[in-house]
Amino acid sequence: MKEYEEYISRMEEIRRLSSPLLDDISDADEYSVLLRENFTRIGQLAALNRQFLDSVLFPLIRSESIDEDLTDDLMDFTDQMICAENMENIDLPMGSIVSDRLLKEANKKGNLNEKLAVYDILIGILYELMNMTTRIHAYPEIADAYRKKGFEVGQVFFDLVDKEKLAAIEDMDIRFMIVINARYSIVFYEGVYSDSKANAEQLEKLDQMYDIANDPEYKELLPGFDWIYHLYRVYQYYFMAIEYNNKYGFDRDQIEHIFERGREMVDLWNESQEHLQEVLQGAEEWNSLVMFIYRAEYLSGRKSREEYIKCMLDLYEKRDIYTFKAGKSYLNFVIPMELISIISSGPISESEKTILYRFYQDILNYAFRIPNAGMISGMLEYLYGIIDSFVEIPSRITFEEMVLKCMAAIHPPTYVHSLMVGQITECICKHVLRLMPEKLIGVRGYSSPDDVMDNSVDILSFTYHSALCHDFGKISIIDTVFVYGRKLWDMEFDLIKTHPTTGYELMKRYASTREYAEVALGHHKWYDNTKGYPPEFDTSKSPSKPIIDIVLCADCLDAATDTIGRSYNKGKGVEEFTEELREGSGTRYAPWLCELFEDPSVQSDIDYLLQEGRKLNYRNTYYLLRDIHDR
Numbered sequence: 001m002k003e004y005e006e007y008i009s010r011m012e013e014i015r016r017l018s019s020p021l022l023d024d025i026s027d028a029d030e031y032s033v034l035l036r037e038n039f040t041r042i043g044q045l046a047a048l049n050r051q052f053l054d055s056v057l058f059p060l061i062r063s064e065s066i067d068e069d070l071t072d073d074l075m076d077f078t079d080q081m082i083c084a085e086n087m088e089n090i091d092l093p094m095g096s097i098v099s100d101r102l103l104k105e106a107n108k109k110g111n112l113n114e115k116l117a118v119y120d121i122l123i124g125i126l127y128e129l130m131n132m133t134t135r136i137h138a139y140p141e142i143a144d145a146y147r148k149k150g151f152e153v154g155q156v157f158f159d160l161v162d163k164e165k166l167a168a169i170e171d172m173d174i175r176f177m178i179v180i181n182a183r184y185s186i187v188f189y190e191g192v193y194s195d196s197k198a199n200a201e202q203l204e205k206l207d208q209m210y211d212i213a214n215d216p217e218y219k220e221l222l223p224g225f226d227w228i229y230h231l232y233r234v235y236q237y238y239f240m241a242i243e244y245n246n247k248y249g250f251d252r253d254q255i256e257h258i259f260e261r262g263r264e265m266v267d268l269w270n271e272s273q274e275h276l277q278e279v280l281q282g283a284e285e286w287n288s289l290v291m292f293i294y295r296a297e298y299l300s301g302r303k304s305r306e307e308y309i310k311c312m313l314d315l316y317e318k319r320d321i322y323t324f325k326a327g328k329s330y331l332n333f334v335i336p337m338e339l340i341s342i343i344s345s346g347p348i349s350e351s352e353k354t355i356l357y358r359f360y361q362d363i364l365n366y367a368f369r370i371p372n373a374g375m376i377s378g379m380l381e382y383l384y385g386i387i388d389s390f391v392e393i394p395s396r397i398t399f400e401e402m403v404l405k406c407m408a409a410i411h412p413p414t415y416v417h418s419l420m421v422g423q424i425t426e427c428i429c430k431h432v433l434r435l436m437p438e439k440l441i442g443v444r445g446y447s448s449p450d451d452v453m454d455n456s457v458d459i460l461s462f463t464y465h466s467a468l469c470h471d472f473g474k475i476s477i478i479d480t481v482f483v484y485g486r487k488l489w490d491m492e493f494d495l496i497k498t499h500p501t502t503g504y505e506l507m508k509r510y511a512s513t514r515e516y517a518e519v520a521l522g523h524h525k526w527y528d529n530t531k532g533y534p535p536e537f538d539t540s541k542s543p544s545k546p547i548i549d550i551v552l553c554a555d556c557l558d559a560a561t562d563t564i565g566r567s568y569n570k571g572k573g574v575e576e577f578t579e580e581l582r583e584g585s586g587t588r589y590a591p592w593l594c595e596l597f598e599d600p601s602v603q604s605d606i607d608y609l610l611q612e613g614r615k616l617n618y619r620n621t622y623y624l625l626r627d628i629h630d631r
């Protein structure tokens with residue numbers, strides 16, 4: 001088991017190392033040195049992890065059969081990969097692959113208990129995978145597939161809650177597990193928007209779970225079961241059913257029903273506070289409960305919008321910004337999300353703008369600390385919620401700025417990459433304007449070389465910002481960038497391939513990024529459109545085609561030459577890259593770009609950006625993070 005544990009602690013260390021805190025850092029140079037050291041260390045840790053996977057784990061997964069001891073080890077290992085208590089998924093896809101293998105093993109033996117034990121883990125994995133992929137808005141079918149599987153596994157447990165079936169199971173732990181998972185499976189309704197049939201089903205299942213807690217026959221079937229905790233969880237699920245501003249669209253009667261349960265929950269809390277505090281290990285807070293009650297009061301008409309906002313802001317002051325435990329971190333995200341949703345549903349007053357701006361600042365500060373606190377996955381879910389519901393306040397913060405800062409906070413190398421691609425693209429574009437302005441005809445609607453030259457400032461600004469935002473879609477799948485220790489699975493490549501479309505969909509919604517969305521959509525498409533993704537987007541039809549081609553080139557150039565953020569890189573130079581350009585000329589890369597790179601001044605300008613420019617970008621990242629950190 002030791003080597004499994006070591007693998008996991010290396011994974012955790014990798015996460016911490018990728019976004020170091022600034023507490024012991026006093027200047028930008030120290031930061032750059034630290035980051036370089038950290039990524040060198042990440043490279044070493046990743047190599048050790050690969051070794052473990054190739055020599056221990058993969059052979060085991062591929063083997064004909066797995067003996068019992070090893071099965072237990074694998075179960076523990078998988079459990080830790082999703083680490084539900086901390087809301088931290090160390091490696092979800094890995095957990096998924098191992099659990100699939102374990103399920104195969106249990107099916108072979110035909111043992112129900114063993115099968116249920118694997119389902120017990122699988123259901124957690126499916127829920128987390130659903131959450132992870134829900135962030136990929138452009139492809140809701142991916143999350144829906146996990147939701148569907150989750151319901152299937154949940155149904156296995158729900159069917160077994162039946163009194164007779166439960167009585168037929170001898171093992172008491174398995175009986176407990178069945179009830180717990182039946183209850184848990186109700187979380188798969190999360191994110192089913194405004195579907196009245198699903199809403200009714202959800203409440204029906206919750207009522208069923210509520211009823212069994214008050215049924216003496218169940219008390220007999222499950223002696224020693226913690227019914228207080230069970231009820232507390234059921235109540236909590238009732239409350240969680242109403243999402244921000246009732247996004248899921250429960251009707252007035254349903255909200256009243258939930259509100260009634262809320263009253264009971266307060267009673268339960270008052271009667272059994274000591275016990276609940278103990279089982280919840282202090283992770284849950286009275287404040288979260290208060291927040292739920294406020295929400296129900298507002299939605300059932302007992303509180304006005306103004307009263308509600310005021311109460312929530314008072315509650316927000318009670319949040320703990322230094323705790324990252326699942327229950328406690330809640331107020332840091334959920335109150336802002338709730339209020340952003342409420343405030344943005346109507347015209348926004350000046351004082352409300354101040355509230356929103358403050359939320360965004362707080363969240364960036366909080367997000368920056370999280371990679372070090374071991375709760376990246378849970379946090380990403382919320383952070384993405386904030387980005388998804390973002391409201392631009394043009395005088396204070398734009399969408400472009402918010403996403404860039406989020407990237408810097410969570411994964412500085414990804415932020416530096418964005419800056420690099422922005423600057424390289426702008427530099428190439430300057431040379432195109434100098435040497436071949438006719439190539440830019442059509443961009444921004446300019447129809448002749450003279451027109452292009454007259455508006456070069458506009459073209460350059462457009463080019464720079466388009467490139468800066470090219471990877472915005474990555475914000476929804478940024479967990480995948482923490483996978484350093486192993487090759488990516490097909491499923492992860494598929495997720496990565498969604499980022500141009502997700503970025504496009506996000507950027508189109510905001511004034512500050514709308515114009516750049518098409519470049520983001522096309523930045524992984526080959527010049528000749530034969531390869532790359534998304535396959536359905538034909539860049540030759542886009543007026544921004546030349547810019548897309550430049551960004552593609554700048555993106556590959558930065559990726560090939562960066563040795564910090566991509567510690568697996570040997571770090572090519574411009575000359576080697578020019579060779580790559582020549583090889584891909586006319587297919588992957590625009591022939592005129594290859595021509596342009598033959599010019600010595602282009603080479604030396606780019607070389608400067610790759611050397612001095614990159615250093616400067618790391619320095620500036622430090623100043624940005626320092627600003628977020630010290631706030």
Ligand SMILES: [Fe+2]
Binds near residue numbers: 470
């Ligand atoms: Fe990309």
Ligand SMILES: [Fe+2]
Binds near residue numbers: 417421470471555
């Ligand atoms: Fe990129």
